[in-house]
Amino acid sequence: MEDLSWGAIILRILIRFIPVWIALAVTFGLSIAFKRRLGLYGKLFDNTIGAVGFGLVMFWVYTALAVGLFDWIVTHDPLSAATGMKNKLPGTPLRGAAEGEYPYYLLGGDTLARDVFSRMIEGAWVVIRIAPLATLFSFMVGITLGLPAGYIGGKLDTGLSFLANLILAFPVILLFYLLVTPEMVETGIPSYMAIVLFLFPIVFLIVLINARFHTQPTRRNIILVVLLVVLGWLYLSLISDPITVVRFWPSELDLFNVPAGILVVFVSVVFVNAPTVFRIVRGLTLDIKTRDYVAAAQTRGEGPWYIMLWEILPNARGPLIVDFCLRIGYTTILLGTLGFFGLGLPPESPDWGSTINQGRKLLSIYPHAAIVPAVALLSLVLGLNLLADGLREESLRD
Amino acid sequence: MIFFLLRRTATMILTALCLSFIVFYLTNLPPNLEKVAKFQGNSRMTDEEVARWLDHNGYTRPTYVRYGEWLGVVPGWTDERDGTTTGRCIGTGESADTAPRFCGILQGNWGRSTVFREDVSHIVAIRLAQTGKLMFWVMLMMVPMALLIGVLAGMREGSKLDRALSTVSIMTTATPEYVSGVILIAVFASSAVGLKWFKGTATSAMDGANFENFFLPVLTIALYGTGYVARMTRASMAEVMTAQYVRTARLKGVSFRNIVLKHALRNALIAPFTVIMLQFPWLLNGVVIVETLFNFKGLGWALVQAAGNNDIDLLLGISVVSVIVVLVTQLISDIGYVYLNPRIRMS
Numbered sequence A: 001m002e003d004l005s006w007g008a009i010i011l012r013i014l015i016r017f018i019p020v021w022i023a024l025a026v027t028f029g030l031s032i033a034f035k036r037r038l039g040l041y042g043k044l045f046d047n048t049i050g051a052v053g054f055g056l057v058m059f060w061v062y063t064a065l066a067v068g069l070f071d072w073i074v075t076h077d078p079l080s081a082a083t084g085m086k087n088k089l090p091g092t093p094l095r096g097a098a099e100g101e102y103p104y105y106l107l108g109g110d111t112l113a114r115d116v117f118s119r120m121i122e123g124a125w126v127v128i129r130i131a132p133l134a135t136l137f138s139f140m141v142g143i144t145l146g147l148p149a150g151y152i153g154g155k156l157d158t159g160l161s162f163l164a165n166l167i168l169a170f171p172v173i174l175l176f177y178l179l180v181t182p183e184m185v186e187t188g189i190p191s192y193m194a195i196v197l198f199l200f201p202i203v204f205l206i207v208l209i210n211a212r213f214h215t216q217p218t219r220r221n222i223i224l225v226v227l228l229v230v231l232g233w234l235y236l237s238l239i240s241d242p243i244t245v246v247r248f249w250p251s252e253l254d255l256f257n258v259p260a261g262i263l264v265v266f267v268s269v270v271f272v273n274a275p276t277v278f279r280i281v282r283g284l285t286l287d288i289k290t291r292d293y294v295a296a297a298q299t300r301g302e303g304p305w306y307i308m309l310w311e312i313l314p315n316a317r318g319p320l321i322v323d324f325c326l327r328i329g330y331t332t333i334l335l336g337t338l339g340f341f342g343l344g345l346p347p348e349s350p351d352w353g354s355t356i357n358q359g360r361k362l363l364s365i366y367p368h369a370a371i372v373p374a375v376a377l378l379s380l381v382l383g384l385n386l387l388a389d390g391l392r393e394e395s396l397r398d
Numbered sequence B: 001m002i003f004f005l006l007r008r009t010a011t012m013i014l015t016a017l018c019l020s021f022i023v024f025y026l027t028n029l030p031p032n033l034e035k036v037a038k039f040q041g042n043s044r045m046t047d048e049e050v051a052r053w054l055d056h057n058g059y060t061r062p063t064y065v066r067y068g069e070w071l072g073v074v075p076g077w078t079d080e081r082d083g084t085t086t087g088r089c090i091g092t093g094e095s096a097d098t099a100p101r102f103c104g105i106l107q108g109n110w111g112r113s114t115v116f117r118e119d120v121s122h123i124v125a126i127r128l129a130q131t132g133k134l135m136f137w138v139m140l141m142m143v144p145m146a147l148l149i150g151v152l153a154g155m156r157e158g159s160k161l162d163r164a165l166s167t168v169s170i171m172t173t174a175t176p177e178y179v180s181g182v183i184l185i186a187v188f189a190s191s192a193v194g195l196k197w198f199k200g201t202a203t204s205a206m207d208g209a210n211f212e213n214f215f216l217p218v219l220t221i222a223l224y225g226t227g228y229v230a231r232m233t234r235a236s237m238a239e240v241m242t243a244q245y246v247r248t249a250r251l252k253g254v255s256f257r258n259i260v261l262k263h264a265l266r267n268a269l270i271a272p273f274t275v276i277m278l279q280f281p282w283l284l285n286g287v288v289i290v291e292t293l294f295n296f297k298g299l300g301w302a303l304v305q306a307a308g309n310n311d312i313d314l315l316l317g318i319s320v321v322s323v324i325v326v327l328v329t330q331l332i333s334d335i336g337y338v339y340l341n342p343r344i345r346m347s
Helices: A008-014 A019-032 A038-047 A046-071 A114-151 A156-168 A170-181 A180-187 A188-197 A198-213 A217-239 A258-286 A292-300 A304-315 A317-340 A352-362 A367-397 B001-028 B030-040 B049-056 B062-071 B121-155 B160-173 B177-188 B211-241 B245-252 B256-268 B270-278 B282-293 B301-306 B312-340
Strands: B078-081 B084-087
Touching: A008 A019, A019 A038, A019 A046, A019 B282, A038 A046, A038 A156, A038 A367, A046 A114, A046 A367, A114 A156, A114 A198, A114 A258, A114 A304, A114 A352, A114 A367, A156 A258, A156 B001, A156 B084, A156 B312, A170 A317, A170 B001, A170 B282, A170 B301, A180 A188, A180 A258, A180 B256, A180 B301, A188 A198, A188 A217, A188 A258, A188 B078, A188 B312, A198 A217, A198 A304, A217 B001, A258 A304, A292 A304, A304 A317, A317 A352, A317 A367, A317 B177, A317 B282, A352 A367, A352 B121, A352 B177, A367 B049, A367 B160, A367 B177, B001 B062, B030 B049, B121 B160, B121 B256, B121 B270, B121 B282, B121 B301, B121 B312, B177 B211, B177 B282, B211 B256, B211 B282, B256 B270, B270 B282, B270 B312, B282 B301, B282 B312, B301 B312
Parallel strands: none
Antiparallel strands: B078 B084
């Protein structure tokens, strides 16, 4: 068989992505049809930059879901090597392809003769699973600490701000090199940090519900008990792992185990992001607490947590949503940085940072192995930044 | 003013102390010390040998005591074996009687690197000079480029030029150094398909930097920062252009050129100044990535070497230096902001 031309490669890649195109077309069709009823989300489609960004982000989300849940799109196993495919250029036919096997390496082979295209697609699943969730956790931590720091102020504010500045003064890469090593996993420090950091979402939700429903004790108690059981179970399953130092939770009740490498990556990314979120929330709170509706709530005799969570937080949502999009992009960059230095994730992991790191060694001779994941990462982060820009413009308009 | 500076300096020293202690604590956890012992001795030491080695080299004292030793407020450890005394403050060939009791950073002793087998102060000085050279060129490239893009985009908000330049700046902020570096090398330096204009490594730039071997690393770091500073400049310029005094100038019939250059520009550059200063911590990150990618042996490269081998003294030295760089630039940005903006009074 002949090598494919560039036109044929592009055509074949477009065909592989058919499930994603269908999903994107449905999303855009439905959203544009009902955009007047969808609030800020609907307005996004009036904004070219925002719509393009949203399209790029959803492209990667659907790609990740298609490969993660159904194993679509990928042409070969991302971990297995094929004979004679080492460093082959894009469009090289697979030597001795078996019946039913995809006959080409669409974007070439890497130094270990694995399919670059499949690894890039599989990498999307790694990033899409970790980045938004880690960002969400850093927001929970940042909001839970930032609101009281801004609203109550005083010594609490001084202390928390000092801590936040302390972490921010650390060069991020030094922190990663100190935290994300096998030796550090052995000491159990990441597990202890996970215990503390993962407690914040529970505290946040409980305080949120309690502040809202404390005038209706029966309803509150029911919601709180359900919440505590579900979240508590998830929390204990998450932090307890038989191979780390924290392993008190019986394995029959343990729902899932996060691999130690992933957990330490997750924890350090949350740890690095949380202080910035804290500063943003604190600044917004300082601004909003002077408004009249906060004074009105204080006069009504509402408690401080009710004011913080149900008066101040909803009014700070605009800048927070925009920052959330930007921060997912930043988290993706951080994950890539970790992969680039070979920290945390196992070396055969298909995530984009690790593949760039492996590809860069032969960059000047075979650039395709590093360029493909680099472009993938670039397009996702670009999409998130454009989306944030579109959201900012649209939310400022009204 | 004096009081403000004193308070900021006190906070800075406290921050530096806390951070160096955290680094010290993390690098001195038992598994990391074992790594040091095996690196220094031999890699097949038994647990007992490791314990003995650590004991003879002063690693078994409590962490805070050893942190004091490093700072120079606690006397250094000594160990007597076979009639000879070794110790933290006793160099090779010196006798125990003449050696000083204290030897920490307060006495100017930054310790010894286990990886490079040299004094930390010496390594840090050499590497910092290299990184300084890189940073100087990055700043020289980034600041004018970012300000130009920002001012051009912000002077007519919503115009085609604004849209185009804003998209460019979003693109550069979305491209981390390891992505842009890889793409730039592939396009401009790859021997297979590229243009072969520049070199893909900057190792030779350490002795004689020229356009060919130094342009790509400088451009890679500068690009990532440019977009951010440009967007800040654009926002601040756009705000100034809607101010009352600009409208008055327009109504008087001042030409657009003069409005931008004489009235708007000075006020629009206050905010970017702060942002440029606060870019330093980010640039430090970029420096580590780019120095690794282009094999330029500066401070970032030394940091990677030190961290990979748990070189405690060198890691501490580098982190203290980088923390001081970050904090000093923050201080400069605060003071500069007040000087540039007479509406704010220091208190």
